[in-house]
Amino acid sequence: MTGRIVISEVGPRDGLQSIAAIMPTEAKKAWIAAEAGAGVREIEVGSFVPARILPQLADTAELVAFARSLPGLTVAALVPNLKGALAAVEAGAHKITLPLSVSETHSQKNLRRSHAEVLDEVRAIAEHLRSLPAARRPRFEGGLSTAFGCTLEGPVPTAQVLRLGEALLAAGADEVGLADTTGYANPTMVRERVTRLREVVGEDCFAGLHLHNTRGLGLANVLAGLEVGVTTFDSSLGGLGGCPFAPGASGNVVTEDLVFMLQSMGLDTGIDLPRLLEVRAVVKAALPGEPLYGFTPEAGLPLGFKQAEAGS
Amino acid sequence: MTGRIVISEVGPRDGLQSIAAIMPTEAKKAWIAAEAGAGVREIEVGSFVPARILPQLADTAELVAFARSLPGLTVAALVPNLKGALAAVEAGAHKITLPLSVSETHSQKNLRRSHAEVLDEVRAIAEHLRSLPAARRPRFEGGLSTAFGCTLEGPVPTAQVLRLGEALLAAGADEVGLADTTGYANPTMVRERVTRLREVVGEDCFAGLHLHNTRGLGLANVLAGLEVGVTTFDSSLGGLGGCPFAPGASGNVVTEDLVFMLQSMGLDTGIDLPRLLEVRAVVKAALPGEPLYGFTPEAGLPLGFKQAEAGS
Numbered sequence A, B: 001m002t003g004r005i006v007i008s009e010v011g012p013r014d015g016l017q018s019i020a021a022i023m024p025t026e027a028k029k030a031w032i033a034a035e036a037g038a039g040v041r042e043i044e045v046g047s048f049v050p051a052r053i054l055p056q057l058a059d060t061a062e063l064v065a066f067a068r069s070l071p072g073l074t075v076a077a078l079v080p081n082l083k084g085a086l087a088a089v090e091a092g093a094h095k096i097t098l099p100l101s102v103s104e105t106h107s108q109k110n111l112r113r114s115h116a117e118v119l120d121e122v123r124a125i126a127e128h129l130r131s132l133p134a135a136r137r138p139r140f141e142g143g144l145s146t147a148f149g150c151t152l153e154g155p156v157p158t159a160q161v162l163r164l165g166e167a168l169l170a171a172g173a174d175e176v177g178l179a180d181t182t183g184y185a186n187p188t189m190v191r192e193r194v195t196r197l198r199e200v201v202g203e204d205c206f207a208g209l210h211l212h213n214t215r216g217l218g219l220a221n222v223l224a225g226l227e228v229g230v231t232t233f234d235s236s237l238g239g240l241g242g243c244p245f246a247p248g249a250s251g252n253v254v255t256e257d258l259v260f261m262l263q264s265m266g267l268d269t270g271i272d273l274p275r276l277l278e279v280r281a282v283v284k285a286a287l288p289g290e291p292l293y294g295f296t297p298e299a300g301l302p303l304g305f306k307q308a309e310a311g312s
Helices: A011-018 A025-037 A060-068 A082-091 A104-110 A115-130 A158-170 A187-201 A218-227 A255-264 A273-286 A295-299 B011-018 B025-037 B060-068 B082-091 B104-111 B115-130 B158-170 B187-201 B218-227 B255-264 B273-286 B295-299
Strands: A006-009 A042-047 A074-078 A095-101 A139-145 A175-179 A206-210 A232-235 B006-009 B042-047 B074-078 B095-101 B139-145 B175-179 B206-210 B232-235
Touching: A006 A255, A011 A025, A011 A042, A025 A042, A025 A060, A025 A273, A042 A060, A060 A074, A060 A082, A074 A082, A082 A095, A082 A115, A095 A104, A095 A115, A104 A115, A115 A139, A115 A158, A139 A158, A139 A206, A158 A175, A158 A187, A175 A187, A187 A206, A187 A218, A187 B255, A206 A218, A218 A255, A218 B218, A232 A255, A255 A273, A255 A295, A255 B187, A273 A295, B006 B255, B011 B025, B011 B042, B025 B042, B025 B060, B025 B273, B042 B060, B060 B074, B060 B082, B074 B082, B082 B095, B082 B115, B095 B104, B095 B115, B104 B115, B115 B139, B115 B158, B139 B158, B139 B206, B158 B175, B158 B187, B175 B187, B187 B206, B187 B218, B206 B218, B218 B255, B232 B255, B255 B273, B255 B295, B273 B295
Parallel strands: A006 A042, A006 A232, A042 A074, A074 A095, A095 A139, A139 A175, A175 A206, A206 A232, B006 B042, B006 B232, B042 B074, B074 B095, B095 B139, B139 B175, B175 B206, B206 B232
Antiparallel strands: none
């Protein structure tokens, strides 16, 4: 548990897709720029879904283009299918993530596709990406959602997670990540599923963890992930977000609390925490009335707190 | 990380001392009985402090006597000094805890005593306890508060924690615990301080961890404690409480979330979680207008959740 941890901010996508208000494009740009300015090195800026499904994210192409202008930032976007992937490539995304729900029931409800249909889509995207020159080819992650349980199916077997992880790579994804879409994960599950998936797909093809704080275990699950070697974690500024298609599945891990934990443990995130805390004001101003979460922002930093220094 | 974990409910003491409302004695009894009925095996029912300082806890003697009537329950109480310890023994407490603040500044503000004066008190209490027949002699814990940092002093050195832990045992305490009064702990600190304190005082003399969730790290810190062998954790139903004398030090670990984490990891707490969740209504009814916290109570238990069964 040493070295650099990558925080992938997913608020502009996962956060904004789950609330009714539509944040103006200029405000999103200010948010993205402020967070990149605080040292966040990867931001998922939106999702290439039809605007009629998620009008909140209709400006994703413009945001990708803008975010690419920020030095050192990895610009990520979600894509549900080949059409979305083509648009993401066109816009210049560095990384695209296609979610595959381990629960087939959730897959049908979320993406309106069976596992087989999603894997067909992955194959078509991979084929297209192979045809591109390397400089224009984004990294392609398959994101295993509901990987720790499903609000519709209940428990989800580890074997199914592993099988679909392998299937994503076989279909042409570069890497696979695990998402606790529903807040069902616990530290024991995280350790076991991450370890076994990394054994199956290989360490280099494990993308990271997307954890929710639905039942308050978000940071404990991050700790379990750290302990088995995970170095990339998704989170959302102010805990904005969740999954609008999985009932009760609210509550992304709060970026501010996550960064506080990592920094206080002496792990380097490259993020300036006081500056990160200031980004809340940008989001707050653009989303009046929308609650922002987080314990560290409310309590403030400890007296004498030093960033990225061992805790004792 | 297997076997039985003891949850020590501190809400009736740590929770109630930090809010202005005074809960009626009969409501406290209903709370204590309901929680014992849900399987909680240790409850800190109050504090033997002068009623003029904490009128909320003026009925502690009556609560100790009542709680002793509940089968299998360990009845704990806080005592600030010899006078309090005498009252606790008289009432029949099974366990008494005297806090010693590692930060001397906090010690002066909280107990209005220096370290030396607190240790004198410990010696006087231990001497009195030795004079009692074994059946009437409570277990005597010295609780090291502000053990991970202080809102008044900032960082608190590990060496000082170890020195005071040894001093408490030398003065006659049976065991020592660590309390993150201020919410400054992180998993790295928890692992290191618990491990080193146990080396110094011996495993049998380490009482457990009292953690706060002030910056959202409560359960991650519990996980770190579990990993280094801690089996007793304090928490507060609905997250009631904190320390009224340490500014900004709000937010006990929420009992319901803690039990959910442990049970979902397959660790046995002896607690029936659905019944525990019902206890909130008892507290809520007696403290109208007082916020209760907790993620699991809001989200509900996962579909297909089974208690004390491995997570995968």
